[in-house]
Amino acid sequence: MIDRVASLGRGSVSSHQPSEFSVPIKLSIVIGIAASCLLLNGGAQILAQCLSEAFLQVTVFVAATLAIFYFLEAWFKIDATAILARHYKWQVPIAAGLGALPGCGGAIIVITQFIRGGISFGSVVAVLTATMGDAAFLLLAKAPSVGLLIFAIGLVVGIISGYAVDKIHGPTFLRQDRCGIKADNRSHVRYVGSSVCRSLWIIFLLPGIVLGGFVAFQANTLELFGLFWGLETITWFGLAGGAITLLLWALMRQPNSDNKANNREFYQTSTRMVRLGDAAARVAGDTSFITVWVSLAFLIYEL
Secondary structure, three states, rough: OOHHHHOOOOOOOOOOOOOOOOOHHHHHHHHHHHHHHHHHOOOHHHHHHHHHHHHHHHHHHHHHHHHHHHHHHHOEEEEEEEEHHHHHHHHHHHHHHHHHHEHHHHHHHHHHHHOOOOOHHHHHHOOOOOHOEEEEHHHHHHOOHHHHHHHHHHHHHOOOOOOHHHHHOOOOOOOOOHOOOOOHHHHOOOOOHHHHHHHHHHHHHHHHHHHHHHHHHHOOOHHHHHEEEOOEEEHHHHHHHHHHHHHHHHHOOOOOOOOHHHHHHHHHHHHHHHOOOOHHHHHHHHHHHHHHHHHHHHHHHHH
C-alpha cells in the first residue's frame, strides 16, 4: 500500500487522473451562474426554486442513503469494493437490489464502486434498470401496491439485464484498469475536511430530510409552512441548504498535480478514510458533487 501511494505521489499514473477544478475556479463558476440568473427577468426566483428543489428533492435523500452505507462500512470496518470484487457473481443482484430502493442513493453507490474499478459494467446496467429514483416516493404515496409490483419487476429485469451485459461483454468491460488505471483509484474519494462546514450543512440536512418527505409525498407545504417574503417558507429553507451544499463543493480541494508532497498526503488520507470510514466527510463530499449537477440540470430545464 505504501509503495502504491508513493508511486501515485511520483506521478506514475498522473496522466490518467481525472482533473478537478481548483477552488477559485469552482467559486467563480458558482458566482458566475448565480449572477447570470439574477440578470434575467424572473431569474432570481427560478434560481431559488431550482436550488430549493435540488436540495429538498434530491440532496437530502442522497445524503441519507449514502450515510447509511458509509456509516455501516465504517462501523463494521467493511471495504465494500474489496468484498464486491471477491464475490463477482453477486455483484449484479446486489446492484439491482440497491437500485430498487426508493431514491437514487443506491444507484450512486454502485456507480461510485464502478468508477473505482470494483464492480462490472453489468452491475451499472442492473442498478440503472432497476431504479426509479425519487419518483418512487410519489408512487408509494399514491399506489403502494402498484409501487411494490413495479419495484419487483425492475429488480428482476435489472438482474437479467446485468447478467446479459456481463455475459456479452465480459466482467472487465469499460473498467478503468483496462486503461492503465489502478482498480482502487483514490482520486474518486471526495470529502469535505472542514468539520465547521460539515456541521453547518448537517444543521440544514437533518430537518431537510423531514421537509423533503413532505415534498415527496406531495403535502400542501404552503398551507403547512406559509409564505415568507414572497416565497414559500420551505423554499427559503431549501435555498439556504442548496447554497451551502454548493459552497461545500466549491471549497473541496483535490490533489495538485504540481505538488507531489501534497499528492502523497491526499492519497494517504483517502486510503485511511476508506479504511476507517470518515463517513460524514465522504457523505458531504459525494452529495455536494451530485447536487451541483442536479442543480445545473434543473436550472437549464427551467431556463
